[in-house]
């Protein structure tokens with residue numbers, strides 16, 4: 001394939017009020033942001049440009065919080081800066097109990113590593129993050145300050161994890177007893193959290209299963225997906241599950257979608273042009289760097305780790321084995337640390353495919369990029385970070401980016417408003433593992 005290109009980039013603009021108006025008109029007053037409750041549409045319209053600007057700033061500030069969460073994950077689960085054992089999600093859920101000394105030694109090792117990153121991209125990131133917070137690691141007092149900062153970060157993340165689990169259980173019960181409040185609660189669980197960047201092969205498998213089902217059900221005709229937007233492609237930094245730090249940071253979703261569209265015959269033989277919208281400077285930068293390297297003839301290497309201690313669904317194993325088959329060639333994989341139950345493969349994506357992916361700094365809640373219309377938009381594990389009003393804005397925005405008949409795939413159960421021209425036309429359920437949490441549902445929405 002040669003890789004298609006999007007049209008020349010047009011400026012990113014604030015979301016026009018004509019997208020917000022029908023949402024405000026149809027949204028229950030208690031689901032509007034507090035500052036808009038009980039106010040007339042005309043009064044809100046007068047404030048709209050200022051609100052959009054402020055909200056854009058506030059949402060972008062949440063990226064910094066998400067970066068801090070990624071650093072805490074790296075601290076707890078990483079293996080490149082320490083010889084201490086990896087902690088587990090269970091340790092986090094139980095507040096570490098007897099493993100507290102391991103946390104302390106990991107903190108000390110991370111601070112030492114960040115002071116001399118020696119080419120380790122994640123440690124360089126920690127060092128830069130600390131500097132932004134006023135802890136320049138070449139200054140004598142900074143290491144102790146960073147240790148305290150990280151210690152508090154671990155406590156915060158553990159407390160948040162517990163609170164989130166309780167809220168999720170309560171919301172699921174309420175979905176059954178009182179859907180009017182339960183559904184918005186369940187779909188907005190992360191609305192006050194930092195914007196995480198994590199991504200994993202699991203969700204790519206789920207989206208792939210949805211693409212296959214779209215074709216099997218003739219929802220999308222062969223060869224018809226030419227222009228795609230991935231909203232929030234993410235970066236695999238150091239997750240608790242399926243994210244490891246013994247290989248460089250990587251993004252996967254744009255490549256997974258390009259590969260799946262070709263394999264299922266949904267994009268033309270030359271492949272689809274893919275826009276990747278994100279608010280995270282480090283994700284945009286990462287994709288820009290990949291494109292620059294691709295222009296010089298370098299492919300993009302993706303490391304594919306399979307946790308052999310967890311019983312993966314055999315279909316997920318099959319997906320892992322053939323990932324990249326249409327866009328990449330197999331290359332030697334990074335070696336996991338001794339004793340880690342991980343099987344590896346790696347692929348190098350061809351430069352022309354990398355060049356067909358265009359990163360754009362767009363906040364999909366309050367900004368619009370002009371490259372529309374798209375045939376397909378993929379927005380997984382992103383809408384859940386927003387309240388119902390902001391989700392609706394993002395959905396109205398996505399609807400306006402799709403051509404009539406175009407498809408949105410998302411795994412967030414959406415609070416559907418009649419004013420947004422997106423109709424659910426199906427869903428795909430996938431199982432990742434045997435655990436009850438190891439599942440996902442991808443909803444298919446069609447632009448009217």
Ligand SMILES: C[S@@+](CC[C@H](N)C(=O)[O-])C[C@H]1O[C@@H](n2cnc3c(N)ncnc32)[C@H](O)[C@@H]1O
Pocket residue numbers: 059195196197198199200203231232233234235253277278279280283362363364365379380381382385
């Ligand atoms: C948790 S990651 C999910 C990554 C990937 N889509 C997946 O499902 O694994 C969320 C991604 O959405 C991005 N994001 C969050 N809010 C956004 C917004 N308002 N506009 C654009 N991107 C956003 C984050 O920076 C990050 O890349």
